[in-house]
Amino acid sequence: MEMREFDSPIQNTWCPGCGNFSILAAAKQAMFELVKSGELKPEQIVMSSGVGCHGKISDFIKINGFYCLHGRVPPPIMGIKVANQLLKVIAFSGDGDSYDEGVSHLIHAARRNLDVAFIVHNNQVFALTTSQVTPTTPLGFKTKSAPKGSFEVPLNPLHLMLSCGATFVARGFTGEIPHLRSLILQAIRHRGFGFVDVLQDCRTFNPTLEKFKPKVYDINKEGHNVGDFAAAWERAKEWDNRIPIGLFYKVEKEIYEKQLLGDRVLVDEKPLPSVQNLLKEFM
Amino acid sequence: MQDISFVIGGQAGDGVMRTAELLGKTFNRLGLFSFVINDYGSLIRGGHNFCKVRAASRQVWLHRESVDLIAAINQDTISKHKDELTEGGGVLFDSDVAKYEGPHTPLPLPITTMVKQAAGIPIMKNSVIIGAISYLYGIPLDLVNEILTWAYGARADKNIELAKIAYSHAEKNFEQILKVEQVKRPPTPFISGAETVALGAVKAGMKLYITYPMTPSTAILNYVGPNQDELGIVLVHPENEIGVANMMLGAAYAGVRTMAATAGGGFALMQEAFSMAGQAEIPSIFVVGQRLAPAVGVPTYTSQADLRFVLHAGHGEFPRIVVAPGDPEEAFVNAGEAVNLAWKYQTPAIILVDKHLLESYMSIGIDEGKVKIEPADMAESSAGEYKRYRFTDSGVSPMAFPGKPGAIVKVTSYEHDEDGYAIETPDGIENMQKKRLRKMALIEQDLKNRETVKIHGDPKTDNMVVAWGSTKGAILEAMMLLKNPLKFMQVLYLSPFPDWEVSKHLESAKNVVLVEGNLTGQLGSLIAEHTGHHIKNTVLKNDGRPFDPVLLAGKLEEAFGWK
Numbered sequence: 088m089e090m091r092e093f094d095s096p097i098q099n100t101w102c103p104g105c106g107n108f109s110i111l112a113a114a115k116q117a118m119f120e121l122v123k124s125g126e127l128k129p130e131q132i133v134m135s136s137g138v139g140c141h142g143k144i145s146d147f148i149k150i151n152g153f154y155c156l157h158g159r160v161p162p163p164i165m166g167i168k169v170a171n172q173l174l175k176v177i178a179f180s181g182d183g184d185s186y187d188e189g190v191s192h193l194i195h196a197a198r199r200n201l202d203v204a205f206i207v208h209n210n211q212v213f214a215l216t217t218s219q220v221t222p223t224t225p226l227g228f229k230t231k232s233a234p235k236g237s238f239e240v241p242l243n244p245l246h247l248m249l250s251c252g253a254t255f256v257a258r259g260f261t262g263e264i265p266h267l268r269s270l271i272l273q274a275i276r277h278r279g280f281g282f283v284d285v286l287q288d289c290r291t292f293n294p295t296l297e298k299f300k301p302k303v304y305d306i307n308k309e310g311h312n313v314g315d316f317a318a319a320w321e322r323a324k325e326w327d328n329r330i331p332i333g334l335f336y337k338v339e340k341e342i343y344e345k346q347l348l349g350d351r352v353l354v355d356e357k358p359l360p361s362v363q364n365l366l367k368e369f370m
Numbered sequence: 371m372q373d374i375s376f377v378i379g380g381q382a383g384d385g386v387m388r389t390a391e392l393l394g395k396t397f398n399r400l401g402l403f404s405f406v407i408n409d410y411g412s413l414i415r416g417g418h419n420f421c422k423v424r425a426a427s428r429q430v431w432l433h434r435e436s437v438d439l440i441a442a443i444n445q446d447t448i449s450k451h452k453d454e455l456t457e458g459g460g461v462l463f464d465s466d467v468a469k470y471e472g473p474h475t476p477l478p479l480p481i482t483t484m485v486k487q488a489a490g491i492p493i494m495k496n497s498v499i500i501g502a503i504s505y506l507y508g509i510p511l512d513l514v515n516e517i518l519t520w521a522y523g524a525r526a527d528k529n530i531e532l533a534k535i536a537y538s539h540a541e542k543n544f545e546q547i548l549k550v551e552q553v554k555r556p557p558t559p560f561i562s563g564a565e566t567v568a569l570g571a572v573k574a575g576m577k578l579y580i581t582y583p584m585t586p587s588t589a590i591l592n593y594v595g596p597n598q599d600e601l602g603i604v605l606v607h608p609e610n611e612i613g614v615a616n617m618m619l620g621a622a623y624a625g626v627r628t629m630a631a632t633a634g635g636g637f638a639l640m641q642e643a644f645s646m647a648g649q650a651e652i653p654s655i656f657v658v659g660q661r662l663a664p665a666v667g668v669p670t671y672t673s674q675a676d677l678r679f680v681l682h683a684g685h686g687e688f689p690r691i692v693v694a695p696g697d698p699e700e701a702f703v704n705a706g707e708a709v710n711l712a713w714k715y716q717t718p719a720i721i722l723v724d725k726h727l728l729e730s731y732m733s734i735g736i737d738e739g740k741v742k743i744e745p746a747d748m749a750e751s752s753a754g755e756y757k758r759y760r761f762t763d764s765g766v767s768p769m770a771f772p773g774k775p776g777a778i779v780k781v782t783s784y785e786h787d788e789d790g791y792a793i794e795t796p797d798g799i800e801n802m803q804k805k806r807l808r809k810m811a812l813i814e815q816d817l818k819n820r821e822t823v824k825i826h827g828d829p830k831t832d833n834m835v836v837a838w839g840s841t842k843g844a845i846l847e848a849m850m851l852l853k854n855p856l857k858f859m860q861v862l863y864l865s866p867f868p869d870w871e872v873s874k875h876l877e878s879a880k881n882v883v884l885v886e887g888n889l890t891g892q893l894g895s896l897i898a899e900h901t902g903h904h905i906k907n908t909v910l911k912n913d914g915r916p917f918d919p920v921l922l923a924g925k926l927e928e929a930f931g932w933k
Contacts, residue, residue: 095791097791097792130775145780145782150778151780152779152782154780159616161613162619162620163619163623165606166578166580166616166617166620166621166622166624167624170620170623171626174624191609192613194609195608195609347606351604353577353578353604353621354624354626354771358576358627358743359601359602361573362572362573362738365569366569366736367559369560369561370399370560
């Protein structure tokens with residue numbers, strides 16, 4: 088198969104130069120690599136996204152998809168995996184989508200160690216609704232919903248996920264596509280909740296590419312031990328002078344699907360043919 | 371005719387419900403028809419819980435308010451129920467903790483002492499009560515042992531011993547109230563609506579049950595949880611109702627018939643997902659158990675005030691199925707139908723029930739042959755390029771599930787084209803909106819081959835009662851108390867609305883009275899909307915309790931001008 092077979096017929100409507108293009112490219116490359124290597128068949132992949140600029144990615148990749156309501160990416164993908172754990176789910180969400188509207192679902196998906204890749208397009212702003220604060224908007228940042236500057240302490244998504252028990256916690260950057268592609272691939276291959284927060288440039292409302300570029304460094308090239316939770320926590324604190332990207336933490340734990348189902352593939356199971364014996368219990 | 375009625379009361383945690391259920395089951399085994407209602411408050415320990423048990427030689431549809439016997443674990447039960455005793459009634463009570471001096475026969479039983487002497491635990495007081503009641507109604511002790519063994523398995527011995535001690539004590543000290551006569555009839559289950567909703571759905575192919583606890587639908591969870599393996603289904607309890615509904619959409623998209631249950635408040639949280647089920651054409655089944663609202667309302671008491679809510683649930687226009695069974699047998703059939711209809715027409719279905727139907731037990735025949743898996747319209751492998759939302763005359767697009775080679779299955783909460791990509795063009799939008807709504811006519815056609823309305827009583831009389839849901843039981847009982855013949859139209863399907871049936875019966879009736887467990891006459895307004903018939907004569911109430919047939923009969927006499 089060719090990579091362009093993943094191209095959908097839909098015209099892309101992101102702003103020119105949007106960081107989403109980098110995530111789209113990295114994700115498509117990662118999917119292509121999985122198909123080309125024979126690890127997955129295209130029909131085994133299901134992508135999902137929420138609502139916001141990021142969500143449109145569902146329209147831009149020609150593959151099985153579940154395009155969710157705002158903030159509700161984790162529950163449907165959990166349903167998909169419970170129904171058919173042989174499917175590979177690659178989910179996309181945004182900082183407004185998953186750190187704001189649907190944060191409770193994100194917490195529980197991580198805590199349960201659902202076996203999916205979960206990629207958050209974090210541009211620190213509600214962009215599609217033309218600029219309002221999200222939980223990752225920096226202090227003092229002015230938007231339409233905080234015209235005097237945001238005074239709410241931003242959420243640290245990596246700390247959130249680490250404390251929820253996510254078994255794979257990473258951060259990518261749209262200025263580093265090959266690195267991002269590699270993180271997405273690792274997240275997909277990780278058996279468990281593969282979380283990648285992606286620092287994404289919003290050309291229109293929060294251009295960060297040039298600001299972040301000189302500060303970004305790859306922690307995996309600086310001897311970070313991905314099995315060390317405390318070290319991951321410390322690295323995730325860094326922000327002002329240097330911005331760490333890469334894989335912060337990874338641990339093997341039993342996945343939700345196995346604990347719930349063992350090897351059962353619910354979609355293939357025959358339903359109970361008769362309830363007569365169950366009715367007899369009531370006689 | 372034998373018609374036994376008694377109340378068992380105690381504090382929450384005393385095990386009153388279990389005792390009543392076991393006695394109901396015992397009478398059911400004897401061929402009598404039992405009914406048990408469970409009345410409890412929103413607390414775990416303390417308060418006042420009671421169950422009314424009725425057993426008769428004919429089918430009974432409801433408990434009786436009046437009782438021949440009070441079985442009291444505490445003093446409170448006696449003071450709360452003494453006015454319900456009929457003449458010649460008795461008061462069975464734990465003489466270690468309670469007293470009774472009054473016009474009725476005292477039946478003191480040292481329950482606490484008996485349990486202590488047998489080195490039992492407090493919950494075993496129930497077996498003492500079962501033993502004493504068994505004597506009072508002449509139930510054979512072997513049958514009691516059989517039931518206790520069924521209930522407690524390996525731990526039954528001490529319960530059997532205590533029941534026997536109480537039985538002998540009663541034999542020596544009390545006069546028997548009556549000796550029940552066995553009734554020869556085919557055996558039927560003694561079962562609640564909660565259990566039959568689950569069983570009906572399973573028979574129609576439900577393999578995944580998702581829920582977040584909320585009274586009264588927790589009753590379904592209480593059955594499904596311990597029996598999930600026997601039912602062949604998987605149970606999931608996610609973080610909240612929004613998670614429940616959205617998870618159901620994901621599982622159904624991936625091909626598994628899934629059901630979710632909640633109460634009115636939980637369903638309020640599911641609205642956006644409910645709307646997405648309509649938009650994305652994802653088959654989904656919502657059990658909505660009504661309890662007294664608005665808001666948290668009165669959590670453990672029944673109501674029929676959410677009909678309009680479920681009919682208008684979710685933003686936008688899309689087809690929906692709403693069915694409201696009136697008893698556990700109908701709950702079995704209608705739950706099965708709801709699963710099948712949702713999957714045949716790829717749209718959400720609501721099974722609208724209430725606390726009274728879900729949690730009350732009754733003897734009722736259930737024919738599992740009434741429910742089978744009706745296949746959904748599936749895409750053939752050779753159908754060319756797969757389009758999830760292919761335009762068809764019927765509006766139903768053949769389904770495929772992700773994992774099918776060669777098919778790209780895209781579903782979306784956005785308005786979309788045939789492939790499932792978001793669109794904004796006016797023609798595209800209108801075509802897809804109309805495609806979805808075309809299914810409503812198809813569902814209507816389907817319903818014409820199902821029972822959408824039931825006629826009870828005398829079909830020839832021109833005096834007619836109209837009602838829906840669990841109010842059925844009280845009306846059937848009230849009709850037996852009335853001298854004049856009555857026709858009763860029970861509306862099962864609320865959406866699509868069976869106006870073809872409802873109009874016909876309304877046109878042939880002269881006097882019509884509407885009975886509903888709400889204060890605004892929601893079915894009445896729905897009938898007016900669909901048929902132009904305005905039912906002005908109403909008997910309405912919404913106080914958390916089912917209608918009392920005796921009072922209801924009086925109200926109906928007034929309403930029909932017979933008094």
